[in-house]
Amino acid sequence: xxxxxxxxxxxxxxxxxxxxxxxxxxxxxxxxxxxxxxxxxxxxxxxxxxxxxxxxxxxxxxxxxxxxxxxxxxxxxxxxxxxxxxxxxxxxxxxxxxxxxxxxxxxxxxxxxxxxxxxxxxxxxxxxxxxxxxxxxxxxxxxxxxxxxxxxxxxxxxxxxxxxxxxxxxxxxxxxxxxxxxxxxxxxxxxxxxxxxxxxxxx
Amino acid sequence: xxxxxxxxxxxxxxxxxxxxxxxxxxxxxxxxxxxxxxxxxxxxxxxxxxxxxxxxxxxxxxxxxxxxxxxxxxxxxxxxxxxxxxxxxxxxxxxxxxxxxxxxxxxxxxxxxxxxxxxxxxxxxxxxxxxxxxxxxxxxxxxxxxxxxxxxxxxxxxxxxxxxxxxxxxxxxxxxxxxxxxxxxxxxxxxxxxxxxxxxxxxxxxxxxxxxxxxxxxxxxxxxxx
Numbered sequence: 001x002x003x004x005x006x007x008x009x010x011x012x013x014x015x016x017x018x019x020x021x022x023x024x025x026x027x028x029x030x031x032x033x034x035x036x037x038x039x040x041x042x043x044x045x046x047x048x049x050x051x052x053x054x055x056x057x058x059x060x061x062x063x064x065x066x067x068x069x070x071x072x073x074x075x076x077x078x079x080x081x082x083x084x085x086x087x088x089x090x091x092x093x094x095x096x097x098x099x100x101x102x103x104x105x106x107x108x109x110x111x112x113x114x115x116x117x118x119x120x121x122x123x124x125x126x127x128x129x130x131x132x133x134x135x136x137x138x139x140x141x142x143x144x145x146x147x148x149x150x151x152x153x154x155x156x157x158x159x160x161x162x163x164x165x166x167x168x169x170x171x172x173x174x175x176x177x178x179x180x181x182x183x184x185x186x187x188x189x190x191x192x193x194x195x196x197x198x199x200x201x202x203x
Numbered sequence: 204x205x206x207x208x209x210x211x212x213x214x215x216x217x218x219x220x221x222x223x224x225x226x227x228x229x230x231x232x233x234x235x236x237x238x239x240x241x242x243x244x245x246x247x248x249x250x251x252x253x254x255x256x257x258x259x260x261x262x263x264x265x266x267x268x269x270x271x272x273x274x275x276x277x278x279x280x281x282x283x284x285x286x287x288x289x290x291x292x293x294x295x296x297x298x299x300x301x302x303x304x305x306x307x308x309x310x311x312x313x314x315x316x317x318x319x320x321x322x323x324x325x326x327x328x329x330x331x332x333x334x335x336x337x338x339x340x341x342x343x344x345x346x347x348x349x350x351x352x353x354x355x356x357x358x359x360x361x362x363x364x365x366x367x368x369x370x371x372x373x374x375x376x377x378x379x380x381x382x383x384x385x386x387x388x389x390x391x392x393x394x395x396x397x398x399x400x401x402x403x404x405x406x407x408x409x410x411x412x413x414x415x416x417x418x419x420x421x422x423x424x425x426x427x428x429x
Contacts, residue, residue: 050289051429073293082286088225089218100214103207103295124225 001026001061001180002149008055009042016042017203027175030182031192034200040184041081041153043200047182048078048151074103076149083137087126091115091136094125098140106143114142130158141170150174152183164189211296212304219308229274234316237270241324252329259328260338260389267317267342268378271349274313275374276367278305278357279424288428298421306350306417314346337392344405345385351412352377358423381408
């Protein structure tokens, strides 16, 4: 489904990695490893089209993602470093806006049950703790079942053990349904054992 | 496809207005700035009615430019800081539509109040009552242009240190044609001539800016967010 060919990334005059190539089949889990500053986030941003690689290209079902533009972005969910939730809105409003912007509006009940599954209280986000914010952001994954590609940057950061296990369950379900997941993490997680690893320190 | 785009644009306008409503102080600052700046001139220049009447259109329009610029820095900064901008770039709608929707919401929050307030300000300058309509109409056509063109500057200076000053240096020269036409329309009407020419040119600028500027701002956003 997703192919990366000879990707090279240059940031601030320094080459972070070069010659990164892989193909990701449906139902496959890929972990990007490497120390801080090795370009994991940059590679994820390249994969979702936010960043242009200095060399190489990313193809989705054989077509370069540059050509697909919005058609490609509808096929993926990207969970970035920042939570992408608005402080002045409630988690439910945040989720509703996010779904509509992704082009897949959901009924209010689905949003409510996704948030209660993650135990996020219905308060303005500014009143929530760091972990609860992260959960509010993760709720996007719950309503994005059926989106074939998930790109997750540090999905387990700031989460407690229960929420980590829950997220791992979500990822497992996504893989079973034939979707693919690319993620980075610094915390060892149970799903790591089933993941293919690309170590950016080696590139 | 088109339905996605329309939903996204409507959602974004609704979200930005809701955010503005939850942080009303932002609207109030821009409006109060407009009122205070335009009230300073009668105090500084003196209460000479003919002079005040003559400078009124120019002063009100300059105050509107500055006030609209004041809130431009926030147009993308919030979305950039909390990561929402990345999500908007990956959304179902083309980025140009996103920028257009955000500019429209910015205008409703920062431009529309000026249009409504301008006749009250004009009262301080002893502007003849029939001119209120022309003044408000010129602002109604001109202030959206300020928001749309300003979006390009806001996108270019996104994430820069000292971006606020740079933004004003970039954007204020681009506002000059709007200022000349807007203030000119009121001057024409004051001289007893028809302001239709200026107003039509303003309308034409609005149409051209609305059609092209969002795409330029979208390209700038992609560069700034890389």
